[in-house]
Amino acid sequence: xxxxxxxxxxxxxxxxxxxxxxxxxxxxxxxxxxSYDDQAATRAMVTALVRAGRNxxxxxxxxxxxxxxxxxxxxxxxxxxxVLTA
Numbered sequence: 001x002x003x004x005x006x007x008x009x010x011x012x013x014x015x016x017x018x019x020x021x022x023x024x025x026x027x028x029x030x031x032x033x034x035s036y037d038d039q040a041a042t043r044a045m046v047t048a049l050v051r052a053g054r055n056x057x058x059x060x061x062x063x064x065x066x067x068x069x070x071x072x073x074x075x076x077x078x079x080x081x082x083v084l085t086a
Contacts, residue, residue: 009053029056036066039076047081 013023030049034042046057059077061069 006052027056028054029058030054031058031060034059034061034073034077036061043077043080046077050081 009028012026012028016023016026032042032045032049042059046059049057059073061073066072
């Protein structure tokens, strides 16, 4: 994860600060490359990014896509994630 993410989040919040604006309403998205060989590393990256304020995560598995990849990512990467609250 880039060390600049918290800095970028603060800059974005500052731009959105103002009357009638709520920085919490901003969708903060990120694309995460998937490692088929190390699902734990992918899960750890997603956890760190959510803790850093990202609230929309897109998993990007590499080609060729193995049979059942979506189910595998849901079960092995997303389901074990801790419930994170802001």
